[in-house]
Amino acid sequence: MSVDELDELEDVEAFRHRAQVWIHQNLPPVGPLNIALGAVLSDEDELASVARDRQLQRMFFDAGLAGICMPREYGGQGLTLAHQEALNEELAGYEYPMRLQVPTFTPCASVLLDFGTDEQKRRHIPAILKGEEIWMQVLSEPSGGSDVAAALTTAVRDGDEWILNGSKVWTTGAWWSDWGLCLARTNWDVPKHRGLTVFMLPIHREGVEVHRIEMLNGNREFCQEYLTDVRVPDGDRIGEVNDGWTVGTRWMFHERMLYNSPLVTVPTGTTRGGDGGASLLDIARDAGRLQDPVARDLIGEARTMDLVDDALRQRISQGIVTGATSDQASAVVRLFGGSVSARRTTIAFELAGGAGAAWTDDDGEAAERGSDFLMRQISCIGGGTTEMARNVISERVLGMPRELSLDRDVAFRDVPRSPSST
Amino acid sequence: MSILRFELSADQEFFRETTDRFLTENAPMAELRRLRDDPVGFRDDYWVRGGDLGWTSVLVSEDLGGGTIGGLGLVDLTLVAHEFGRHAAPGPLAATNVVAATLGEVGTEAQTALLKDLLAGQSIATWCFAEPPPNGGLGAVALDVRLDLEEVVLNGVKRPVESAGQADHLLVTGRTDTGLTQVLVPRATPGISVTPMHTVDLTRRFSVVSFDNVRLPATAVVGEVGQAELQVERQLQRAIVVVNAEAVGAMQAAFDMTVEWAFDRYSFGRPLASYQALKHRFADMKAWLEASHGINDEAAEAVALGSPDAAELVSAAKAFIGQFGGELLQDCVQLHGGIGVTFEHDLHLLLRRHTVNRALYGTPADHRQRLTDLIEQQEHAA
Numbered sequence: 001m002s003v004d005e006l007d008e009l010e011d012v013e014a015f016r017h018r019a020q021v022w023i024h025q026n027l028p029p030v031g032p033l034n035i036a037l038g039a040v041l042s043d044e045d046e047l048a049s050v051a052r053d054r055q056l057q058r059m060f061f062d063a064g065l066a067g068i069c070m071p072r073e074y075g076g077q078g079l080t081l082a083h084q085e086a087l088n089e090e091l092a093g094y095e096y097p098m099r100l101q102v103p104t105f106t107p108c109a110s111v112l113l114d115f116g117t118d119e120q121k122r123r124h125i126p127a128i129l130k131g132e133e134i135w136m137q138v139l140s141e142p143s144g145g146s147d148v149a150a151a152l153t154t155a156v157r158d159g160d161e162w163i164l165n166g167s168k169v170w171t172t173g174a175w176w177s178d179w180g181l182c183l184a185r186t187n188w189d190v191p192k193h194r195g196l197t198v199f200m201l202p203i204h205r206e207g208v209e210v211h212r213i214e215m216l217n218g219n220r221e222f223c224q225e226y227l228t229d230v231r232v233p234d235g236d237r238i239g240e241v242n243d244g245w246t247v248g249t250r251w252m253f254h255e256r257m258l259y260n261s262p263l264v265t266v267p268t269g270t271t272r273g274g275d276g277g278a279s280l281l282d283i284a285r286d287a288g289r290l291q292d293p294v295a296r297d298l299i300g301e302a303r304t305m306d307l308v309d310d311a312l313r314q315r316i317s318q319g320i321v322t323g324a325t326s327d328q329a330s331a332v333v334r335l336f337g338g339s340v341s342a343r344r345t346t347i348a349f350e351l352a353g354g355a356g357a358a359w360t361d362d363d364g365e366a367a368e369r370g371s372d373f374l375m376r377q378i379s380c381i382g383g384g385t386t387e388m389a390r391n392v393i394s395e396r397v398l399g400m401p402r403e404l405s406l407d408r409d410v411a412f413r414d415v416p417r418s419p420s421s422t
Numbered sequence: 423m424s425i426l427r428f429e430l431s432a433d434q435e436f437f438r439e440t441t442d443r444f445l446t447e448n449a450p451m452a453e454l455r456r457l458r459d460d461p462v463g464f465r466d467d468y469w470v471r472g473g474d475l476g477w478t479s480v481l482v483s484e485d486l487g488g489g490t491i492g493g494l495g496l497v498d499l500t501l502v503a504h505e506f507g508r509h510a511a512p513g514p515l516a517a518t519n520v521v522a523a524t525l526g527e528v529g530t531e532a533q534t535a536l537l538k539d540l541l542a543g544q545s546i547a548t549w550c551f552a553e554p555p556p557n558g559g560l561g562a563v564a565l566d567v568r569l570d571l572e573e574v575v576l577n578g579v580k581r582p583v584e585s586a587g588q589a590d591h592l593l594v595t596g597r598t599d600t601g602l603t604q605v606l607v608p609r610a611t612p613g614i615s616v617t618p619m620h621t622v623d624l625t626r627r628f629s630v631v632s633f634d635n636v637r638l639p640a641t642a643v644v645g646e647v648g649q650a651e652l653q654v655e656r657q658l659q660r661a662i663v664v665v666n667a668e669a670v671g672a673m674q675a676a677f678d679m680t681v682e683w684a685f686d687r688y689s690f691g692r693p694l695a696s697y698q699a700l701k702h703r704f705a706d707m708k709a710w711l712e713a714s715h716g717i718n719d720e721a722a723e724a725v726a727l728g729s730p731d732a733a734e735l736v737s738a739a740k741a742f743i744g745q746f747g748g749e750l751l752q753d754c755v756q757l758h759g760g761i762g763v764t765f766e767h768d769l770h771l772l773l774r775r776h777t778v779n780r781a782l783y784g785t786p787a788d789h790r791q792r793l794t795d796l797i798e799q800q801e802h803a804a
Binding site: 299303305309311314316318322324390391393395397398 | 428429681684685693695696698701702704705706708709712713714715716717719720734735737738739741742787789790791792793794797798801
């Protein structure tokens with residue numbers, strides 16, 4: 001292939017055909033997929049599933065189907081959103097490396113691409129594309145969920161290294177991940193946004209202790225880390241010292257984009273509900289309610305919301321890519337998607353009827369819907385709460401006045417952090 | 423700011439903008455208030471000038487005098503319909519276009535000859551589809567079409583029929599013993615009676631149209647006898663896309679108006695827009711509004727291209743825009759307070775348009791049921 005041919009963008013339909021042929025030859029068909037948070041798997045199954053995802057990612061890489069919209073110099077394909085969408089469409093109904101999409105590709109790899117040095121990108125992006133590195137967000141802290149800029153985890157410079165101390169929480173699958181993006185405080189004597197720095201952190205380094213959190217439904221995918229004198233070389237710093245909020249702002253944007261990001265591969269038609277991918281028809285049928293007009297109204301409502309959610313994702317994604325709307329509009333997708341998912345979970349529970357309260361092994365898809373319902377709000381909490389999304393939409397998209405903040409021009413050290421500190 | 427489709431061509435933007443300008447000048451809200459007692463709902467020259475702007479041309483092929491702007495006529499039409507919604511503009515936009523499209527697609531030579539006046543706005547045609555209870559369900563058709571030698575005989579009742587009092591021709595969807603059959607009926611044909619109905623829209627006019635042994639030559643049949651099912655489905659999809667686009671336009675205008683109000687209205691020394699309790703409601707409305715744009719744009723494209731998922735997208739759009747658009751408009755009223763329920767304020771004109779369109783061509787609940795039927799059909803096909 002000549003240099004000229006290389007520089008010419010592959011035609012979308014030719015790309016689609018290439019993807020289609022490869023998918024049919026290499027990937028097993030699977031049922032409708034679901035990427036809900038909080039499914040319950042045994043550790044053994046979870047590790048096997050992670051290993052399989054790494055293997056699949058490597059297959060995508062070798063086939064030239066990994067990192068569709070990532071630059072070629074870092075192992076990506078250098079193609080466009082249209083190519084990514086074509087791949088997503090062709091993947092519908094086939095196995096794909098689900099666990100590597102979020103948070104590895106977005107927000108982590110996205111942030112690396114935005115702010116990493118050339119050396120950092122060469123070191124990590126190809127490894128991510130090959131499934132060798134799984135990343136996570138070392139962001140939230142026990143002391144504050146939505147107020148991420150109030151991080152207490154501290155990094156102190158020591159020659160060419162930084163020493164990190166503190167605790168981080170809500171990291172998904174930290175126990176089987178490799179690297180994390182970590183937001184830490186590097187200056188306590190300036191207002192909170194101006195004293196933060198972002199680091200790349202290997203999860204299994206000395207001084208990092210990973211504890212697993214049990215969720216109310218038995219899920220143990222979330223973790224809490226305790227960082228004790230963890231040493232990170234200055235070369236693993238992302239962005240400038242004390243300029244972590246510039247990085248953080250893009251980080252939040254990429255997080256809100258989630259499955260809407262052009263860097264993420266997700267088969268078209270993948271559901272995001274909490275019902276484990278069970279079809280609502282199956283739930284109603286197994287509950288003996290398929291001919292009940294009330295049940296049929298609910299099924300139609302859920303289908304409406306799914307189709308509208310997809311259409312909204314496409315619209316906002318296109319608006320952001322073309323520059324017709326600001327990046328902040330990703331909060332609209334986040335708010336709507338979270339609300340739709342919660343509603344869908346309620347509908348599944350409602351369709352299950354009495355089996356929502358108590359079920360037997362013979363209840364088919366009507367079983368377990370009560371457990372899903374208990375976890376319903378996770379879609380409106382994880383990845384930034386819907387309340388924060390509403391603030392972003394009203395303030396950043398509609399331009400309404402910002403909420404009064406008492407920590408804006410105060411050295412972070414002097415900001416009240418509990419009733420006793422006022 | 424109102425964001426329409428993101429990828430409008432310069433020609434499409436010009437098409438949209440000329441209608442916007444025309445409606446601003448010729449159908450201002452004050453004028454709409456004056457038209458509330460007018461039996462027609464608009465002035466004679468209004469529809470003719472709209473014809474010049476292309477309001478009735480985009481679903482008809484070029485060789486029959488029509489033509490698209492951007493390649494997909496229905497997508498072009500949503501641009502006009504969106505402006506109709508923003509301005510709560512008068513005129514039978516959906517009905518006339520649906521009839522024009524069908525005549526262009528399956529009409530006889532004599533029938534397509536009528537397109538010239540229809541496209542020029544000199545003549546109005548409307549679609550007689552929905553029926554009163556017990557045949558009031560979405561898509562239920564009981565109007566009897568009987569073949570009698572070289573003639574067809576129509577018996578039954580249609581309601582609501584838009585602009586029936588002004589229409590020169592009625593496209594009537596009926597049933598022979600072999601299936602759905604459509605007949606193009608001059609309104610002046612003996613046996614037809616048109617009774618005006620009450621409605622919430624200030625300028626739209628609806629009627630009950632009764633057919634009592636209405637007798638026409640068999641050449642009045644549009645398409646094949648008993649074979650109209652697919653064509654009727656196409657008509658329904660097109661009509662819904664157009665009334666949805668109007669509904670979204672009304673939502674957009676009401677939302678913009680209410681955001682402006684929130685910045686200008688002060689209570690307790692602060693603008694309404696500074697209260698988090700209200701800001702969060704605006705955020706929800708913004709999400710519903712963008713979602714409504716998104717789903718109807720997708721539905722319009724699918725119908726225009728004849729995609730297999732068109733029926734599903736259309737029903738999802740109708741169900742969503744009807745339900746959440748209704749919530750949005752009522753919330754706009756609530757955020758305005760008392761002024762929002764006065765005749766003097768413009769908000770109710772938009773609420774009226776959305777309210778009428780929500781109930782035409784199937785309610786949100788009708789379309790939720792239809793979606794479940796469609797999912798079941800897909801399951802059986804798989």
